Amino acid sequence: MENFFFYFFAALTLIFAFLVIANPFSNNPVTSAMFLVLTIASLAGLFVLLHAYFLAAVQVLVYAGAVMVLFLFVIMLLDLKAEEERHIRAFGLGAGLISVGAIVSIFLISLLKAPLLSNPAPIVHGDTLALGKLLFNQYSLPFEIVSVLLLVAMIGVVLLSKKELK
Amino acid sequence: MTIGLNHYLVVSIMLFCVGLFGVIVRRNLLVIYMGLELMLNAANLALVAFSRFNDNLDGQVFVFFIITVAAAEVAVGLALIVALYRKRQTVHAEDLTTLRL
Numbered sequence: 350m351e352n353f354f355f356y357f358f359a360a361l362t363l364i365f366a367f368l369v370i371a372n373p374f375s376n377n378p379v380t381s382a383m384f385l386v387l388t389i390a391s392l393a394g395l396f397v398l399l400h401a402y403f404l405a406a407v408q409v410l411v412y413a414g415a416v417m418v419l420f421l422f423v424i425m426l427l428d429l430k431a432e433e434e435r436h437i438r439a440f441g442l443g444a445g446l447i448s449v450g451a452i453v454s455i456f457l458i459s460l461l462k463a464p465l466l467s468n469p470a471p472i473v474h475g476d477t478l479a480l481g482k483l484l485f486n487q488y489s490l491p492f493e494i495v496s497v498l499l500l501v502a503m504i505g506v507v508l509l510s511k512k513e514l515k
Numbered sequence: 516m517t518i519g520l521n522h523y524l525v526v527s528i529m530l531f532c533v534g535l536f537g538v539i540v541r542r543n544l545l546v547i548y549m550g551l552e553l554m555l556n557a558a559n560l561a562l563v564a565f566s567r568f569n570d571n572l573d574g575q576v577f578v579f580f581i582i583t584v585a586a587a588e589v590a591v592g593l594a595l596i597v598a599l600y601r602k603r604q605t606v607h608a609e610d611l612t613t614l615r616l
Contacts, residue, residue: 355518359526366530366553370537370546378545385549392556399523399567401575404559404582411582416552416589423593424545427600445539449532456528460521473567475575488576495583502587509594 351398358394365391378424382417389413401475523564531557544596544606548589555585 365388369381389412396405473479484492534553541547559578566574600606 366533369549381546399563401563441540445536449536473570483572483576502591506590506594509598
């Protein structure tokens with residue numbers, strides 16, 4: 350049963366991810382954003398299979414909720430009618446295929462040399478309690494620093510969005 | 516055959532390659548950004564898989580921080596794209612040639 354769900358969610362993730370970047374039916378960024386939401390939702394399914402329940406919830410809340418709403422707002426804010434007619438160039442396609450092939454070959458070589466790790470360790474449950482304990486004891490300093498980072502990002506966005514940049 | 520670490524790593528590298536391919540091939544800045552998000556998510560999947568199969572929760576904490584930083588990055592990046600569009604009326608990477616000699 351778990352095997353079936355793994356292959357199901359993995360296939361969904363990859364198909365939707367491919368439709369994000371190369372949709373044969375539409376070149377519209379809104380379609381890409383919608384498929385990105387589906388990709389992230391199926392990735393959350395994979396997280397549940399890995400017993401990372403808290404991260405699956407955060408993935409749906411933060412990515413599929415907040416980040417994608419931001420994306421859609423910006424897409425609707427910009428008037429992108431004229432952009433739809435352009436096509437993918439052969440040079441870009443070649444460069445993309447070469448770089449992707451290089452990365453895949455590096456990965457395959459390292460995977461074949463590594464020992465097979467297929468027997469799972471005793472299950473570690475990534476629920477809210479366990480993760481919260483770790484986050485507020487061992488990782489409390491990075492947690493606070495991240496909150497400062499969010500503040501900096503917020504101030505930066507407000508400054509960037511002002512009418513005249515000085 | 517049980518699903519092991521290798522299966523998840525293969526899915527992760529394929530997702531990463533799809534994202535990288537999108538970043539290189541597409542010319543719309545917004546879609547390039549979505550490709551970046553895909554690559555970040557591929558890294559997250561690899562980290563969660565390592566955390567699960569090594570009996571160690573530190574990887575999941577790391578993913579939590581990555582998600583936070585990615586949210587901040589998206590906010591700043593999209594604000595930059597909006598500012599750029601206001602100045603140049605385009606979000607097409609080929610039209611941004613100010614730095615070209």
